Amino acid sequence: MESFLIKGGRPLCGEVTISGSKNAALPILAATLLTQEPCVIRRVPDLSDTRFMVQILQSLGATAKLENGTLTVCARKIKGFADYDLVRKMRGSICIAGPLLARLQRARISLPGGCIIGARPINLHLKGFQALGAKIKIEGGYVEAVTKKLRGATIFLGGRAGPTVLGTANVMMAATLAKGVTVIESAACEPEVVDLAKFLNAMGARIEGAGSPTITITGVSKLHGAEHEVIPDRIEAATFMIAAAATNGEVIIKGARADHLRAVIDKLNEARVTVETRGETLVVRRRGKLKAVDITTLPHSGFPTDVQAQMMALLLLAPGISIITERIFESRFMHVSELARLGADIEIEGPSAIVKGGKALSGAPVMASDLRASAALVIAGLAAKGTTQVNRIYHLDRGYEQMDAKLRKLGAHIRRIQEK
Numbered sequence: 001m002e003s004f005l006i007k008g009g010r011p012l013c014g015e016v017t018i019s020g021s022k023n024a025a026l027p028i029l030a031a032t033l034l035t036q037e038p039c040v041i042r043r044v045p046d047l048s049d050t051r052f053m054v055q056i057l058q059s060l061g062a063t064a065k066l067e068n069g070t071l072t073v074c075a076r077k078i079k080g081f082a083d084y085d086l087v088r089k090m091r092g093s094i095c096i097a098g099p100l101l102a103r104l105q106r107a108r109i110s111l112p113g114g115c116i117i118g119a120r121p122i123n124l125h126l127k128g129f130q131a132l133g134a135k136i137k138i139e140g141g142y143v144e145a146v147t148k149k150l151r152g153a154t155i156f157l158g159g160r161a162g163p164t165v166l167g168t169a170n171v172m173m174a175a176t177l178a179k180g181v182t183v184i185e186s187a188a189c190e191p192e193v194v195d196l197a198k199f200l201n202a203m204g205a206r207i208e209g210a211g212s213p214t215i216t217i218t219g220v221s222k223l224h225g226a227e228h229e230v231i232p233d234r235i236e237a238a239t240f241m242i243a244a245a246a247t248n249g250e251v252i253i254k255g256a257r258a259d260h261l262r263a264v265i266d267k268l269n270e271a272r273v274t275v276e277t278r279g280e281t282l283v284v285r286r287r288g289k290l291k292a293v294d295i296t297t298l299p300h301s302g303f304p305t306d307v308q309a310q311m312m313a314l315l316l317l318a319p320g321i322s323i324i325t326e327r328i329f330e331s332r333f334m335h336v337s338e339l340a341r342l343g344a345d346i347e348i349e350g351p352s353a354i355v356k357g358g359k360a361l362s363g364a365p366v367m368a369s370d371l372r373a374s375a376a377l378v379i380a381g382l383a384a385k386g387t388t389q390v391n392r393i394y395h396l397d398r399g400y401e402q403m404d405a406k407l408r409k410l411g412a413h414i415r416r417i418q419e420k
């Protein structure tokens with residue numbers, strides 16, 4: 001296994017270009033299963049998760065090639081049974097279910113388990129498929145959805161923590177080929193859902209309202225091939241913005257969409273970090289001493305759960321008390337005990353972490369537990385005095401394209417080594 005070895009204390013300075021969004025690319029790749037015709041998807045980030053999705057498409061019978069960020073895929077003839085182990089390994093692969101059900105009237109995939117950040121059920125995905133007329137069976141670790149013909153319906157998809165991102169994507173994809181009109185109420189409003197809808201409409205789907213809580217899909221009989229460019233990764237952009245602030249540097253972030261990052265920019269401003277917007281370029285720098293701020297993660301357009309851990313790393317450096325409340329996932333504080341190894345003073349009280357900031361951080365060996373927790377450890381390591389070794393960075397490689405190379409270009413001392 002590989003680790004990052006970071007010598008902290010150097011301000012990040014220079015330019016970084018943001019890659020395509022992982023969480024937009026995964027459902028868009030799955031959506032290519034909806035047509036027999038070829039599709040071309042650009043700005044696909046080269047990550048273990050996207051390579052994994054390409055393998056899943058291939059295992060279903062599609063031809064797919066990912067080269068220099070462009071995926072060329074053709075799902076002329078496909079089967080409805082996905083390989084058990086392939087799907088089980090990546091939760092995001094659940095979004096092949098909607099396209100398979102719509103195209104073949106049948107989908108059988110391994111039931112994705114929980115993961116370190118929470119239970120991660122799929123009841124809302126299944127509720128949506130059932131409302132469209134699918135029969136669901138769970139057996140032997142598989143979930144099977146079968147239908148004679150999907151029919152449009154009005155579906156309320158809100159759950160205990162609000163809307164579901166991949167659930168909305170899945171039901172929206174299934175509904176594109178259903179007979180009649182589907183209305184998804186309490187739909188997720190994330191930019192990744194909007195990007196998927198844009199691609200589906202380019203394929204001939206009739207979707208309105210994506211980006212709002214009510215999405216209307218008028219079913220069509222067939223979708224055709226299309227080309228699409230994936231939106232920039234707002235979570236990667238936020239991670240670099242926070243790293244710039246944490247190291248007291250000045251970073252020019254190219255290819256980022258400020259309109260996707262309003263809540264993050266607002267909180268950074270409140271913490272005394274300036275974010276200047278010049279088109280698709282953001283310039284980030286600190287205005288003197290950081291200020292403690294309170295954060296609550298919420299569905300879009302609220303503060304994203306995927307930036308909670310990174311923001312916690314930043315707030316360790318802000319004198320005073322910051323309260324971070326996690327409202328989307330029930331156990332997304334795995335980074336807290338690892339940050340403590342660097343000298344962080346954080347207490348967990350139910351869904352909130354009470355961060356007593358302003359104490360000096362010093363390097364230590366730490367272990368990454370999930371994707372965004374890894375990013376938080378890297379940020380804390382960059383800000384800490386001395387050397388930090390972040391172990392198990394395969395978590396980070398799932399969602400950040402060449403993070404070490406990008407950070408090195410900004411002046412960070414960071415090396416990839418074999419874990420000892």
Ligand code: EPU
Pocket residue numbers: 022023024026091092118119120121122123124125126159160161162163164165166167188305306328329330371372399
């Ligand atoms: N939920 C249910 N039932 C469901 C589905 C979800 O109760 O059927 C609950 C979840 O347990 C959670 C909440 O609803 O409490 C929101 O989960 P959501 O379904 O929105 O999460 P997701 O679609 O599975 C995507 C991203 C996550 C990101 C969340 C929230 C992808 C591949 N994953 O997951 O990204 O945290 O939305 O924004 O798009 C990451 O990139 O690090 C990551 C975990």
